Amino acid sequence: MTKTVYEPRVKRNYVGAYRPKIDAREKTLGKVRFFQDVTLGGMFPNTIYGGILQSPYANATIVGMDTSDAEALPGVRAVLRYDDPEIRALKLTTHAWTDTAVTPFHRDTIPRFFDRVFLPGSAKHVGDQMGVAVAADSPDIVHEALKLVKIEWDVHPVFLEAEDAVSAKADDLHPGLCEEKNKIKLHGDFQDDVSFETGDIEKAKSEADVTAHTDMVYGGNVSHGTLDFRGLLIKWDSGRIDCWTNHYYTDQTRMYLHEYLDVPINRIRVVNGHCGAHMGKWNMGEDGYYIIMAFLAKRSGRPVYYRMDVHEEFHDTRNLTRFVIDLYAKNDGAITGMEIEGIGTMGGYYGPMEYNVQFIVEESAERIFAPIKNLRVRSKAYFTNRVPGGVMRGIGNLQLCWPLLQAVDIIAEKLGIDPIDVIKKNFGDMWSPYPNESLAAVLDKGAELIGWDRRRKTGEGELIDGRSKRGFGVAVWNQWHAEWQENARGRIEVAFRVNPDLSVTLISPTCETGAGGNSACVFACADNLSFLNITPEDIHWVPVNDSDLGLKDCPPTDSIVSFLMPEAMPECAAKVKDEFKRRGALMLDAEPDELDVDDAKVFVKSDPSRFVTCWSVMMDVDCVPIYAHVVRSNNKTVTGLPCGAWFAEVEVDIETGEIEVKHVVLVNDVGQVMHASGAESQQLGAQELGVGEALTEDLQYDRRTGAILNRNYLDYKMLTAADFPEISPCLMEVWKGAGKYGAAGLAEAALTGTPTAIGNAVHNAIGVRFDSLPITPKKVLDALEKKERQSGKEER
Amino acid sequence: MEKEKICFTVNGEDQVFEIGRDIESDARLSTVLREKLGLTGVRISCEQGACGACTVLLDGKSVLSCMMFAVDADGREVTTIEAFGESDPVASSFIEMAEPGYGTAMQCGFCTPGFVLEAHALLSENASPAKDEIKEALSGHICRCGCYHGIIRAVENAAEKIREVERR
Incomplete structure (x- = not known):
């Protein structure tokens, strides 16, 4: 591991220093109070517990329900049914209501889509919170009561893939909300799904000396993995609502309760404090339970405590996005054109899939591959019976970086040019001088730290112990959230x-x-x-x-x-x-x-x-x-964006298919390091997801029922201390924003390039590319076998 | 025959519970520690023995308190994070971690008490663990913030502090 102590542009007493976190003492000694502690100590006497039915079916409608046994169970205080008039009178809601979408509806930071019904009578994925909710004296009674509810279901066939969503067999999951069955209408008026086009792509295509094609998916199979499960405690009496929660957005939660419960804002109090790492989970759309629990509290006259269980926490994921990319380049490595087709496979409800397949590509054309002038982007997205996708740390950027920077790697290999040189030649933002100073700085520093000069041509890397092949890979992306980009935040x-x-x-x-x-x-x-x-x-x-x-x-x-x-x-x-x-x-x-x-x-x-x-x-x-x-108000001066670079060194065991990540180097230009130790923690910690998603994290579906089979922390494999590779974090201050500090965000970006760098490194080691993650030993062995068969055919 | 009363020490103090009155016979140790004794440093998460957040020490060895019945602690010594102060060599190493290249030993802090107690259990048995031994000992714990480098370094530093005290 290489230790790099960054050089601050401006030396300050405290900002930018290597120091412990201000709350390290309280966190270490267990003195920080989390939401799960709120009911302890008698602060809320007479608190009862809430729960909501999780659909056992991926695509089914309730045609009959008998709740009489549940209502008669001792200890049950309130039962709320899907056909309750007060519930049915509620308007639709959306996935991101309580997250960073600010309340004024013309200033969303995340696109919203009103497809969610409170306590619906139909399920659109296994685990859908629907049908009936119960409040009772203990969690055990809640579970027992939910089991006593007799339900007659109308069960429909399940479809999990985008290509099946428009077939005649597939149900229309959201009648009236789509432009055609299960295919959402994206923002804008365009033909043939072409959402964005600049320059002359046909000319770039016809004049290309070399091309690269990737068709890859990312997402749909990973979990946020938070340990602090979501929940709330809510009281609603005397016309006043009090809500304690681990939701990370206090005021927006209050606005949400106000919007749907028609209680004046000054009579709603929301309190939150510390929250366990959530990785974007609060954006996923299940926040309908705030409203359901509020009604249970009102009807029972008691405070209601609700906290998700481990299975509920697994019912959302990173948006499943497929990108088909064609790059057109000249012999000198200049990429003259790019066609991108983004195909989003949503779950039963909308995540911000437009961001994944449409907006992120347009944004990235400004932010990271601005020098590529001829572009054509196609975008489409479909509902399926998968669990909903949505915001997860690194939203959209991971999914696009994965196929794009591998396509760049292909171009470099075909031309015999170092991929770093191809990246420097073709990447950068539209606001900064070209070539991009920040990009060059992070690439050069990263190459030095990883020992890039040890990289060999594909497949020619060192053979270790007669069975492992070494490889190196690189990826880049822009950092996000410079101050000027945060205007919608207010x-x-x-x-x-x-x-x-x-x-x-x-x-x-x-x-x-x-x-x-x-x-x-x-x-x-x-x-x-x-x-x-x-x-x-x-x-x-x-x-x-x-x-x-x-x-x-x-x-x-x-x-x-x-x-x-x-x-x-x-x-x-x-x-x-x-x-x-x-x-x-x-x-x-x-x-x-x-x-x-x-x-x-x-x-x-x-x-x-x-x-x-x-x-x-x-x-x-x-x-x-x-x-x-x-x-x-934020300083709105547009200052461009800094860049990050990710390098990976891997060893691939060609007998077992096991990939060992030997070293990850990530270099992030953040403009101003605000807290060096905290920033390094973001860089290091992001690899929990970055390396985990590349190699081990994988939600497994039962294809017949649509159920996730490993929705728990035993069978869903997240990295532990024993699995974590060597990582060298490096902070830089090259770019600068407009404010006094002029910093950019780090936490989201810190994992953006990791899976891609690993993918490129694996290809460099064994000459095989993978179109999906994680890259498991079985996939490696299958790919090597296929490669061997093909090479045998070619020899014959 | 089922016991009517159980008694165990928690952080040095005797605690007596009458089964059926104070606690149920199937009450988990984690539930009793949190709800009866207010020891909220014992964290509840997966409740399947996968995450390590509920770790406490039982006679000095780490156990998952969500995976054992409180009655099975009868006659034994339970230690939670609340037993330790900032002068404790392991806790202080976690608190102070800010060495360049390692980040910090925690971000959100939800899992941290479990790691601290696991490190205590390790160092009580092995005063000079190799890095791989530390990784192995901590491998039953999940830190979704991914602070493993800072945590491992903190355990190494704690081991050095303990050895330094013993050398004196």
Whole structure:
């Protein structure tokens, strides 16, 4: 492993430092309170438990239901049926309501699609929460009551593949919502599924010296894998709703309850705090259970606690996306044209599949392959009876990087050019000078760290112990979430409260999910309040978000809290300083403009010997804390984006088919490192998914019933400490955004290129490409056997 | 014959439970620790023995508290994360981890107490574990944040701290 200590562009006391997380002590010693702890300690007497039927069928309708036995079971407090008039009166909902889609409907950050019915009478995938919900005195009684519900089903054939969705046999899963059966209408008015076209693709095609073709799928078979299962505790009485949850978005959850339950916003309180790593899970659409549990609470007159079980947590996945890509290039490695066909296989409900098959390609044409001028993009997406796909860490970008950077690898191989040179020649964003400085920097650094000069031509790599072949691969992508891209998120609120003893309470409301925005906020607060000699240890970051307390929270997606909130802090600190000057002026018999604050003293600029200490300003008057509050709009200056590069070294055992990832190097240009240790954790930790999805994570369907067979942590294989490869994280500050810090997100991007780099490395080792993940030993052996057969045929 | 009462120590204090009154005979140890004693450092997740979040020490050895009945702890010593403070060499190594190249030893922190206790169990048996031995010992735990490099390094540092104390 190679240790790289990054060189900060600007040396600061705390921002950018290698330091422990601010809450490392509480987390290590088990003192952090998670949602599952909310019912302990008698805080909510008379709490009962909620549960919802999970459909055993992938495609079925309830034609009759008898809940009398369940209702008669002792301990059952409320039963809510799919045919309940109050439930049926609810309008449709969408997958992303409570996530980063901000409430105004013209400013979605994620496309919404209103296809979800609260407690529906029909199931569209196995595990669909539908039919009936129960509240009872214990979880065991809930389960027993759900088992006592007698249901007559009309069961229909199951279809799991996009090509089957439009066949005559397939049911129309969402009548009236699609342009043709099960095929959704994408945004825009276009012919033959061509959603985006620039330049002259036919000319590029006809003049190409070399072409590359990939047809690959990614997604549909992986789980977010969070250990802190989703849930809520909700009370609804006297016209007031109180909701405790581990949802990572406080205010949007409140808006959701307001929208569907018609309760004034000031009578709804949502509280959240720490949340276990969720990897995007809150966007998946099951949040309908908030509304169902609210009704159970209202009818029972009791607080209702609901927490998903392990099986429910496995009923969503990364969007299953197939890309068919054709690249057209010249002999010098210049890629002159690209055709992309994106085919989305949705589950029973919409995830933001338009993002995967349409928007991501258009965005990427600006952000990462802008030099490729001739493009044609086709996009389509279909409903099936799979579990729904949706937002998962690295959304869309992973799926597109996988076939595209392998196509680039093919071009490089055909031309005998180093893939790094082909990438430098053809990649970069549309706003930055070309060739792209950030791209070149991360590629060069990564090549150095992995030892790229050890890479040999495909199949000619070193043979180790007579049975393993070594290979190297590379991938690149843009980082995401520069400040200018976050305008749809709305304004950002931050407040400092300087207490009489000069300790500071920092109110930068966000749910700490591990992304570490809270640590970056504390370090930025300390740096900006350096005139008070404040250290991070003097600052208390408020770890609980309470919608009754005022400030709107900022959701912790892609570690953006790490810089969006700190960007508001210089102004907040200036307000604190102004108030010290205003109060100090009264004590120094001077005008505020004549004063300055430094070293925890308010002094006369023209005569620094005239001063009062800040402690005295606070303590000698009235001990009223100084409260500074800022509402900041993002800096909208378009600054382009930085890049990341991923390198992998693998050894493939040609006897067992086992792939051992020997080393992953990832180099991420983030503009400004806000917390070096936290950022490295994002880089390292992302490989839990990046390497896991490449090699082991795989949801297995029963093709006949549509049931997932390994929906648990024993049979769904996530990497543990014993499986984790050597990883060398490297941070860079080459690009810079518009703000004081000018950072970009890291958490989403940190895994984008890993599976692709591994795929390219495996090809470099054994000369075989795989069109889907994970690359299992069986797939390797089958592919080697097929290759051998083909080469035998060619020889004959 | 079923016992009417069970008694075990938790973090050094005797705890007595009457079966059928205080707890049910099939109550899991994790449930009793959390709901009867308020020890929320014991985390509940998979409840299948796959994730390690509920790990506690039983007579110094790591066990999955969601996979055993509380009655089976009768007469034994249970230790949870709440028994440790920041001066503990393992805990402090997790807390302080910020060495360049290793990230931190936790992100969300949900799984962290389980790792700390597993590390304690390992180091009580093997004061100088090799890296592979550490990986093997921790392999029953899932950290979805993927902080394994920081965690392994923290265990190495803890081992060094313990050896340093013993050398004195």
